[in-house]
Amino acid sequence: MGDWLYLIIAIAVVGVLTLAGLLTSGRRRKQVPPPGGGTDVIAPPPTEAEVATGAPPEPAVDTAEPVVEAPTVEKPESTASRLVRLRQRLSRSQGGLGKGLLALLSRDRLDEDTWEEIEDTLLTADIGVAPTQALVERLRTRLRVEGGQTPDVRTVLREELIELVGTDLDRRVQVTGTDGKPGVVLVVGVNGAGKTTTVGKIARILVAEDLTVTLGAADTFRAAAVDQLATWGERVGVEVVRGPEGGDPASVAFEAVRHGVDNGVDTVLVDTAGRLQNKAGLMDELGKIKRVIEKQADVTEVLLVLDATTGQNGLIQARVFSEIVDVTGIVLTKLDGSAKGGIVVQVQRELGVPVKLVGLGEGPDDMAPFDAAAFVDALLG
Numbered sequence: 001m002g003d004w005l006y007l008i009i010a011i012a013v014v015g016v017l018t019l020a021g022l023l024t025s026g027r028r029r030k031q032v033p034p035p036g037g038g039t040d041v042i043a044p045p046p047t048e049a050e051v052a053t054g055a056p057p058e059p060a061v062d063t064a065e066p067v068v069e070a071p072t073v074e075k076p077e078s079t080a081s082r083l084v085r086l087r088q089r090l091s092r093s094q095g096g097l098g099k100g101l102l103a104l105l106s107r108d109r110l111d112e113d114t115w116e117e118i119e120d121t122l123l124t125a126d127i128g129v130a131p132t133q134a135l136v137e138r139l140r141t142r143l144r145v146e147g148g149q150t151p152d153v154r155t156v157l158r159e160e161l162i163e164l165v166g167t168d169l170d171r172r173v174q175v176t177g178t179d180g181k182p183g184v185v186l187v188v189g190v191n192g193a194g195k196t197t198t199v200g201k202i203a204r205i206l207v208a209e210d211l212t213v214t215l216g217a218a219d220t221f222r223a224a225a226v227d228q229l230a231t232w233g234e235r236v237g238v239e240v241v242r243g244p245e246g247g248d249p250a251s252v253a254f255e256a257v258r259h260g261v262d263n264g265v266d267t268v269l270v271d272t273a274g275r276l277q278n279k280a281g282l283m284d285e286l287g288k289i290k291r292v293i294e295k296q297a298d299v300t301e302v303l304l305v306l307d308a309t310t311g312q313n314g315l316i317q318a319r320v321f322s323e324i325v326d327v328t329g330i331v332l333t334k335l336d337g338s339a340k341g342g343i344v345v346q347v348q349r350e351l352g353v354p355v356k357l358v359g360l361g362e363g364p365d366d367m368a369p370f371d372a373a374a375f376v377d378a379l380l381g
Contacts, residue, residue, distance in 0.1 A: 073237035076204035077365040086368045089336060089360045090378035097125045097341055098157075098380035105153045110143065126311055127164075127342030131349060135164055158376055164345055165372040169354035173329060173369070174300040175206060175267045181297040182214070182260040183267045188286060188325060189305035190274040190317050194333035194359065196225045198305045199271045200232025201359065201367040206267055207236045214263070216256025216270040217242040218249040218289060229271055235364070239263075249273060250288045257296045268297075283324045290325065302328050303356065308335040308343050315350050322351050329356035332370075336360045341379050344370075 077085075104118050115136060122132040142156050176183040185202070189195040196219065203213050215233050219225040223245050233240035241256035253270050260268040272289060275282060293299055304327045306314045321327060330347055335358050344355050358375075359367040 074204075074235050074364070076208040076236060078208050079205060079368065082205075082365050082368045083371070083374070086358070086360050086366065087374050087378050089366075090358075090375065097121065098376075101157060102154060102380065105139070105143065105157060115140065122342065125342035126346055128346040128349065131164060131342075131345050135160055138163075154380065158380060161376045161379065162372050165375060166348060166354065167372055169348070169372075171329075171354045171356045171370055173202075173303070173356050175211065177297055177300055180264070182257070182265050183300040184257055184260075184293055184297050185267060185269050185301040185303060186272065186286075186290065186293070186299050186325070187269060187303050187305060187331075188272050188274065188321055188327070189331075191222070193274070193305045193307040193310075193314075193317075195219075195274055195305045196228050196271050197232075198303075198331050198333060198357075198359065198367070199229060199269050200235075201364065202303075202357070203232060203238055203269055204236050204364055205367065207238065211266040212264075213238040214256055214260040214265050214268045215240045216253050216268060218252040218256070219271050219273045220245060220247045220249050220252060221273050221275070225271065239265075249285060250292045253289045254292045254296070257293050261296055286325050302326055303331050304329070304351075305331045305333060306347065308332045311343065314343065315347060318347055318351055322353075327351060327353055329353055331355075331357040331359070331367075333359040341375070344375065 100121050101118060104114055104121065107114055118139070119132055119136055122135065123129065127135070138160050139156065142151060142160070143153070173185070174183055175185060187195055187199050187202075189198075199215060203215060206213050213236075215229055215238060217226040217229045217240055219229075220243055226242050226245070230240045230242065239259065241252060241259050243252040243255070249272065253272075256270060257268050259265075270289070270293070272286060273282075290299055302325055304318060304321050306318060308314070310317070318327075318330075330351065330353060332344065332347070332355055335341070335343075348354060355370045357367055358370050
C-alpha cells in the first residue's frame with residue numbers, strides 16, 4: 001500500500017513538471033521572430049539612450065510651423081535703364097533709314113533724281129505720301145545754300161524729323177485717378193497684336209515706379225489670355241481679377257475696378273477681347289465695358305495696341321477701333337526687326353492721337369515710354 005502511494009505521488013509530480021515545461025516553452029516560441037527575421041513593423045535602429053537605459057525615449061513632438069513657399073516676385077527694370085537699353089536696340093534695328101537719308105542728303109549735288117530717291121526712301125519706311133512730301137519740301141528749303149554757308153545736313157534732318165514725329169503731343173499715360181479713386185486704363189486692339197502681353201508689361205513699368213496695380217482679365221473668350229495675364233500678375237506681385245471662361249467681359253471689368261476702389265490701388269489695367277469679325281458686336285461689348293466701369297471710376301486712358309510690322313493693315317485696324325471707342329494713345333509693339341519706323345508718323349496722323357509706348361522685343365521689360373527726340377536719334381544712328 002505504501003509503495004503504491006509513493007508511485008502515484010511520483011507520477012503526479014512528473015506530470016506537473018512536464019506541463020510547466022510545455023507552458024514555458026510555448027511562451028518562448030511566441031517571442032521568436034518568424035522565419036527569415038522579418039516583422040510587420042519597420043523600426044529605426046536603437047539609439048544610444050535606448051541601449052543605455054533599455055527603454056525607448058519619449059517620441060519627439062514636431063512643433064514647427066509648416067513651410068509655405070511664397071511665389072518669387074520679380075523686380076522690374078526701372079524706366080531710366082529700360083530707356084537706355086531700348087534706344088540702343090532701336091538704333092540697331094532702325095538705323096538703316098537715317099543712314100540712307102544722310103547718305104543721299106550729303107551728296108555734292110542735290111538734283112531732282114536725288115530728291116526722288118529721298119522720297120522713295122521715306123515712302124518705303126511707311127511714313128506716308130503726305131508727310132513725305134511735306135518733309136522733302138522743308139528739307140529742300142533749309143538745305144539751299146544761303147549766304148555762302150552750307151547747313152549741317154545731320155542737324156537739319158534731325159530737327160525736321162523730330163518736327164514730323166511731333167513735339168507738341170502729350171505722351172503721358174494717365175494711370176492715376178482723382179478723388180482717391182484709381183486710374184483705369186482700358187487696353188484695346190485685335191487679337192495677335194500683343195495686347196495681353198502689353199498689359200503685363202505696363203504693369204511691370206508701374207510696379208517699378210512703386211505704384212499699386214490690379215489687372216482685369218476681361219478677354220474671357222480666350223482662356224489662354226486669362227492664364228497669360230495671371231502669370232504676369234504673379235511675376236510682379238499684383239492681383240488679377242478673372243471670371244469664368246466665356247463669361248461677361250463687362251462683369252469682370254466691373255469687379256476689377258471695384259477691387260481697385262476697395263483696396264485703394266493706384267491703377268486698374270483692363271485687358272479686352274479684340275475680335276474684329278463682328279464690328280457691331282465689338283462696339284457693343286467695348287461700349288458696355290466702358291459704361292459699367294464708369295459707374296465706379298473714370299476711364300483715364302484708352303490705349304490701342306498695334307503691331308508695327310503690319311503696316312497698312314495696322315492702320316485699317318486703328319481706324320475701326322477709333323470709330324468704336326475714344327482712343328487716347330497708341331502702343332506700338334514689335335517695332336524691332338522688320339517694322340518700319342515711319343509707321344509712328346502715319347498712325348499718329350491717321351488717328352490724331354500720340355504714340356505713348358513702344359515695345360521692342362519679347363523680354364518682360366522691352367517696353368518704354370515713347371520719346372520723339374530719342375526715336376529720331378535712334379533712326380539716325
